[in-house]
Amino acid sequence: MSIPQTTDGTTQLEPLKITPDDPRYLAVIDKRFNKRFAASPDYIRLVSSTEQVMAAVEDAVREGLRLAVTSGGHCLEGFVSDPEVRVIIDVSPMKRIYHDVERSAVAVEAGATVGETFKALFDNWGVVLPLGEYPGIGMGGHVPGGAFGFLCRQLGLAVDYLYAVEVVTVGPDGRAIPVIATREISDPHRELWWAHTGGGAGNFGVVTCYWFRAPGAFGDDPAKLLPRAPESITTFKAEWEWRDIDAASFLQLLRNHGSWCERNSSADSSYASLWTLLEVHRRQFGKIIIRGVSTADADAGRQVDELLAALSEGLPAPGGRELARMSWLEFALDPFPDLFGMPPGGVSVKVKDALLKKRLNDRQVGVAYEHLTRSDLDVMGGMLGFASYGGWVNTVAADATASAQREAILDMACTTGWLDPREEAANLAWVRAFHADLFADSGGVPVPDEACDGAFINHPDTDLADPAFNTSGVPWHTLYYQAGYPRLQLVKARWDPRDVFRHALSIRAA
Ligand SMILES: Cc1cc2nc3c(=O)[nH]c(=O)nc-3n(C[C@H](O)[C@H](O)[C@H](O)COP(=O)(O)OP(=O)(O)OC[C@H]3O[C@@H](n4cnc5c(N)ncnc54)[C@H](O)[C@@H]3O)c2cc1C
Structure with a gap:
C-alpha cells in the first residue's frame, strides 16, 4: 500500500473533498471523453492512497450516496457521468509506476494514463505492455476490460500480463x-x-494498483519481466476516394480486406507484427482510409506494399500512400493525430462494437454500403471501422482470463460522433439502424456463433441490454462474457455484496 505524503512530509489520511463551488470540480466532471453524458455529483473525492480510497468509500456508503470511480474519463457510456451518481472518487492522483522487488513485477497505480504507463515502461526499462490505442485512457478503467491495442496481434491483451491487483472492496x-x-x-x-482480467471496470471495488509480469518471467531485473519495446514503428496510411467506389467495388474491397484478415491472423503469421485499421467513412466524408502500424522494422515497407496490393485486387490502387518510421514511444504518445485529434469542447460519440471470427458476409457488406451511402441523413461523423485483431490474443484459453473472446480476427465498430446536441437524434438513429441491419440474422446484436465472437466490454453499448435493440433472446452478458458470466456473478456476490459498484452493464450477483 502507498502512504500519501503531504508537501511537509507528513501522512495525509483524509481524501480531498471537492464541492461544486470549487474550480477543480468542473475539471473532473469535464475530463470525460464522451460529451454525450454529464455528471452532477454532490461532491468529488480526489484520492492519493489506498487509505484515502477506503475513507472516501466508507463515507459515501455511510451517507447512503451512490458512488462511481473515475480514472482517465474515457468511458464510452455514461457509467461515471450518470446523473444518479452522487459521489465521484477520482483516483487520477495515484500515478506511481515502479519496480516492486517483493512481487517481482512492475506496479502501475490506477490513476496513471496509458500514455504515462507507456512512457515509464519505455524510459525506465525499455519494455512495453500491449495497452490501448489512446494515451489519455486511464489504467483504472482500461485494464479490467481486457485491454487491446496496436501490439495485440504480437503480444496479446494487457490482462495476459496482469499478475496482481489491489482492490478496495466493501x-x-x-x-x-x-x-x-x-x-x-x-x-x-x-x-x-x-x-479483473476482462470482467469490466466498475464492478467489484476501487482498483488502486496493478502489478504486471509476463507469464513465465521471473527474476529481479524489471527489463526482463515484460516484453521488450519494438525497435521502431512504421506507420502507414492510404486512401480511396468514395467517388471511385460503387456497390460492386465496395463489395470487392471489403471481401479483399476480410479475406486478408482471415488468412493472416494466426499467431505465427508473418503479419502478426502488422496492425491495421480500415476506416470506411460515410460517403459524404469522401474517403475510405486504410492505416496501420508495423513493428517489422526493415521489412515494414514490404509488408505494407503486400497488404495494399491484396486489398486493391480488382480495384484502383489507393492513393496518398504515406509511410513514416519513428520510435515506439514517439508513436505511442501521439498516435495518428489526424484520427484521434479532438476539436475544442470535445465530441459526443456512440460506438456499437462486434468481434468477428470471419469477414462480413456479402449480405452484410450490402447493408454497410446502403447505410454508408444513405443521403437522407446528414451524419458526417458516421463510420464503419475494422481493427485487426487475433494473432497472439487467440493463443490464450477462453477461460484462462475473463476475456472470453479468443477467436476473433477483427474488432468491428459502427461509430458516429457529433458536436451539436441537436445532431444527436439523427446520429443515434443512423448508427442503431446500421448495426441492427448488420446483425439482422441474430436479433440485431452480435450473438457469439461461428462468425461472431460477441462484443468487447471496454467498448460498452447499453443498447445490448435493451429489448428494443436486442431481440435475439441472448442476454447482454452472454455477448460480453460468454460462459464466464456465472463465475463473475460469484465474484460479485463475494466481494460486493451491497452492490456498491454498479452501472448500466455491471455484473449482477449470483
Ligand atoms: C478514444 C478512445 C480510445 C479507446 N481505445 C481503446 C483501445 O484501444 N483498447 C481498449 O481496450 N479500449 C479502448 N477504449 C476504451 C477504454 O479502455 C475504456 O473506456 C476504459 O474503461 C476507460 O477507462 P478510464 O479510466 O479512462 O475511464 P473512466 O470513464 O474514468 O472509467 C470507465 C469505467 O471504469 C471504472 N473505473 C475507472 N477507474 C476505476 C478504478 N480505479 N477502479 C474501479 N473502476 C474504475 C469507472 O467507474 C467506469 O465504469 C478507448 C476509449 C476511448 C474513448
Whole structure:
C-alpha cells in the first residue's frame, strides 16, 4: 500500500473533498471523453492512497450516496457521468509506476494514463505492455476490460500480463477492505484477480494498483519481466476516394480486406507484427482510409506494399500512400493525430462494437454500403471501422482470463460522433439502424456463433441490454462474457455484496 505524503512530509489520511463551488470540480466532471453524458455529483473525492480510497468509500456508503470511480474519463457510456451518481472518487492522483522487488513485477497505480504507463515502461526499462490505442485512457478503467491495442496481434491483451491487483472492496457491514489478489493458484483471492482480467471496470471495488509480469518471467531485473519495446514503428496510411467506389467495388474491397484478415491472423503469421485499421467513412466524408502500424522494422515497407496490393485486387490502387518510421514511444504518445485529434469542447460519440471470427458476409457488406451511402441523413461523423485483431490474443484459453473472446480476427465498430446536441437524434438513429441491419440474422446484436465472437466490454453499448435493440433472446452478458458470466456473478456476490459498484452493464450477483 502507498502512504500519501503531504508537501511537509507528513501522512495525509483524509481524501480531498471537492464541492461544486470549487474550480477543480468542473475539471473532473469535464475530463470525460464522451460529451454525450454529464455528471452532477454532490461532491468529488480526489484520492492519493489506498487509505484515502477506503475513507472516501466508507463515507459515501455511510451517507447512503451512490458512488462511481473515475480514472482517465474515457468511458464510452455514461457509467461515471450518470446523473444518479452522487459521489465521484477520482483516483487520477495515484500515478506511481515502479519496480516492486517483493512481487517481482512492475506496479502501475490506477490513476496513471496509458500514455504515462507507456512512457515509464519505455524510459525506465525499455519494455512495453500491449495497452490501448489512446494515451489519455486511464489504467483504472482500461485494464479490467481486457485491454487491446496496436501490439495485440504480437503480444496479446494487457490482462495476459496482469499478475496482481489491489482492490478496495466493501464488506456487508459497509467497511472498506483492501485486498490484493494475484494469479497464483494458491491465492485464496485468485477469483478476484481473474474477474479483473476482462470482467469490466466498475464492478467489484476501487482498483488502486496493478502489478504486471509476463507469464513465465521471473527474476529481479524489471527489463526482463515484460516484453521488450519494438525497435521502431512504421506507420502507414492510404486512401480511396468514395467517388471511385460503387456497390460492386465496395463489395470487392471489403471481401479483399476480410479475406486478408482471415488468412493472416494466426499467431505465427508473418503479419502478426502488422496492425491495421480500415476506416470506411460515410460517403459524404469522401474517403475510405486504410492505416496501420508495423513493428517489422526493415521489412515494414514490404509488408505494407503486400497488404495494399491484396486489398486493391480488382480495384484502383489507393492513393496518398504515406509511410513514416519513428520510435515506439514517439508513436505511442501521439498516435495518428489526424484520427484521434479532438476539436475544442470535445465530441459526443456512440460506438456499437462486434468481434468477428470471419469477414462480413456479402449480405452484410450490402447493408454497410446502403447505410454508408444513405443521403437522407446528414451524419458526417458516421463510420464503419475494422481493427485487426487475433494473432497472439487467440493463443490464450477462453477461460484462462475473463476475456472470453479468443477467436476473433477483427474488432468491428459502427461509430458516429457529433458536436451539436441537436445532431444527436439523427446520429443515434443512423448508427442503431446500421448495426441492427448488420446483425439482422441474430436479433440485431452480435450473438457469439461461428462468425461472431460477441462484443468487447471496454467498448460498452447499453443498447445490448435493451429489448428494443436486442431481440435475439441472448442476454447482454452472454455477448460480453460468454460462459464466464456465472463465475463473475460469484465474484460479485463475494466481494460486493451491497452492490456498491454498479452501472448500466455491471455484473449482477449470483
Ligand atoms: C478514444 C478512445 C480510445 C479507446 N481505445 C481503446 C483501445 O484501444 N483498447 C481498449 O481496450 N479500449 C479502448 N477504449 C476504451 C477504454 O479502455 C475504456 O473506456 C476504459 O474503461 C476507460 O477507462 P478510464 O479510466 O479512462 O475511464 P473512466 O470513464 O474514468 O472509467 C470507465 C469505467 O471504469 C471504472 N473505473 C475507472 N477507474 C476505476 C478504478 N480505479 N477502479 C474501479 N473502476 C474504475 C469507472 O467507474 C467506469 O465504469 C478507448 C476509449 C476511448 C474513448
